[in-house]
Amino acid sequence: MKRALLSTILIMSVIALSGQYQVGDLAEDFRLKNVDGEMVSMADFPEARGFVIIFTCNHCPYAVAYEDRIIELQNKLRPLGYPIIAIQPNDPEVEPRDSFENMIIRAEEKGFNFPYLLDEGQNVYPRFGATHTPHVYILNREGSNYRVAYIGTIDNNWRDASAVTVNYITDAVEALREGRTPEVTNTRAIGCTIKTR
Amino acid sequence: MKSIRKSLLALAIMWAGATGLSSQDIPVIDFDSFRPIIEQRNDTVYMVNFWATWCTPCVEEMPDLLRFAKDMRDSKFRLILVSLDNPDHMESRVKPFIKRFEIEERVILLDDPDANRWIPIVSGEWSGAIPATIFFSDNFRHFHGKKIDYEGIKEIVVPHLKR
Numbered sequence: 001m002k003r004a005l006l007s008t009i010l011i012m013s014v015i016a017l018s019g020q021y022q023v024g025d026l027a028e029d030f031r032l033k034n035v036d037g038e039m040v041s042m043a044d045f046p047e048a049r050g051f052v053i054i055f056t057c058n059h060c061p062y063a064v065a066y067e068d069r070i071i072e073l074q075n076k077l078r079p080l081g082y083p084i085i086a087i088q089p090n091d092p093e094v095e096p097r098d099s100f101e102n103m104i105i106r107a108e109e110k111g112f113n114f115p116y117l118l119d120e121g122q123n124v125y126p127r128f129g130a131t132h133t134p135h136v137y138i139l140n141r142e143g144s145n146y147r148v149a150y151i152g153t154i155d156n157n158w159r160d161a162s163a164v165t166v167n168y169i170t171d172a173v174e175a176l177r178e179g180r181t182p183e184v185t186n187t188r189a190i191g192c193t194i195k196t197r
Numbered sequence: 198m199k200s201i202r203k204s205l206l207a208l209a210i211m212w213a214g215a216t217g218l219s220s221q222d223i224p225v226i227d228f229d230s231f232r233p234i235i236e237q238r239n240d241t242v243y244m245v246n247f248w249a250t251w252c253t254p255c256v257e258e259m260p261d262l263l264r265f266a267k268d269m270r271d272s273k274f275r276l277i278l279v280s281l282d283n284p285d286h287m288e289s290r291v292k293p294f295i296k297r298f299e300i301e302e303r304v305i306l307l308d309d310p311d312a313n314r315w316i317p318i319v320s321g322e323w324s325g326a327i328p329a330t331i332f333f334s335d336n337f338r339h340f341h342g343k344k345i346d347y348e349g350i351k352e353i354v355v356p357h358l359k360r
């Protein structure tokens with residue numbers, strides 16, 4: 001009995017330590033520097049009903065392939081109360097193309113209409129459990145809490161936007177707005193490993 | 198004499214074609230066509246590596262993969278390299294890469310953009326980040342979801358090699 005209790009505690013603490021969000025978990029707020037120099041937190045958007053957090057970066061071809069689609073998504077989802085916040089998780093020492101300076105350049109070139117934050121010190125992405133770019137987490141606001149409602153990819157064709165038949169993000173947001181659980185809550189996609197030292 | 202030389206030349210070309218040295222044709226296939234490759238089970242140990250020319254850690258580990266495959270040439274071991282490059286980059290990036298690294302192993306370009314469908318079939322443990330490698334034979338299966346080196350490969354493969 002004692003042993004069972006001990007191993008339960010051990011398992012629970014391992015889960016707590018690894019801190020990788022699963023659908024249904026509550027996500028902690030963050031405070032990271034945006035390309036405009038301002039610090040950004042989810043708490044800065046009191047009117048938001050939730051967030052689409054996208055771990056993405058400059059250098060990864062899969063991330064680049066989605067840039068225009070993310071801009072479009074922001075146009076569509078912000079008015080619905082689910083703004084996009086992009087977070088660049090790579091260590092710029094390992095991948096200089098993802099330096100803060102290069103993030104500013106890319107955001108200007110593409111006209112990013114969403115915050116593009118640097119995960120300085122790389123404390124935020126491990127908490128989410130992001131493994132690659134792009135990697136999406138949809139959060140739904142419940143009072144002052146943010147509950148993870150979807151983890152995965154953007155749509156079902158990274159290479160050709162015109163060939164997309166399933167839009168996982170917009171489908172999930174639509175469901176959340178109607179107070180439903182999204183039909184698909186977990187998807188996977190090929191992406192670039194998050195770069196660390 | 199001349200005809201002998203000619204046929205020697207033809208043989209040489211055929212040999213180069215057969216071993217695939219830099220001149221290999223790289224099949225571009227979708228997951229359904231690719232699937233039998235990772236579902237074959239026999240006494241050979243297969244190492245199937247998912248990579249791309251733009252993926253820095255993939256490029257970094259490539260020399261170790263190739264060196265291991267070379268050292269295992271007389272064993273029941275086979276390395277298969279699965280490129281996830283954009284097929285539009287076949288001539289501009291994939292083929293030059295194969296030439297530069299003198300790759301003689303089998304290379305396939307997997308072109309199937311609905312990765313959510315097939316990633317879990319390759320491995321339930323795979324998040325989708327590359328590099329990723331699966332090892333298997335008729336009696337084991339192992340997934341490795343990050344960069345690997347020569348010693349790491351050896352540790353996984355050697356205990357399962359059959360004579």
